[in-house]
Amino acid sequence: MAHALAPAATITIRNLDGRVKERLRIRAAMNGRSMEAEARSILAVALAVEVDDAPDLAEAIRRRVAPFGGIDLEEHPAVTIGASPSFDR
Template identity: 45%
Template sequence: MASITIRNLDEDLKAKLRVVAASHGRSMEEEVRVILAKALSREEKREGLGSRIHARFASMGGADIEIPARTTKARAADFDE
């Protein structure tokens, strides 16, 4: 197994880590391993915003919306007004 050393760790952060680790019944070292593993596994599962929105609301059944056909030609936006 590999090892890392974290230098210049803020004392308040270290104290918070100690409290969280104790509340989970783990050593600070084990708590850091768990935190890192969770953080990195979330990044791997990242999807686009649209996919995440769809996943969040998919259980509600969605909606079928009929989009009317465009009857006029699209025009450029005018920001001078």
């Protein structure tokens, strides 16, 4: 299912540290862009996440508990399943 592009939005960033603003100005100049265009580029790159790069549920849980030493679980015992159903008459 494709997502429609959202209409352009405007944001205001208040209380931006002067050093950050200066670094943004320099980076924008180095890339031949306005500060606004550079900020858009930085946000687009920082927030671009490919679906394939997103962890699955098990990996997300592992990452969440890893700082606490992980979790050791007992191995689940094997389960015997019966014969497959027959659809012959």
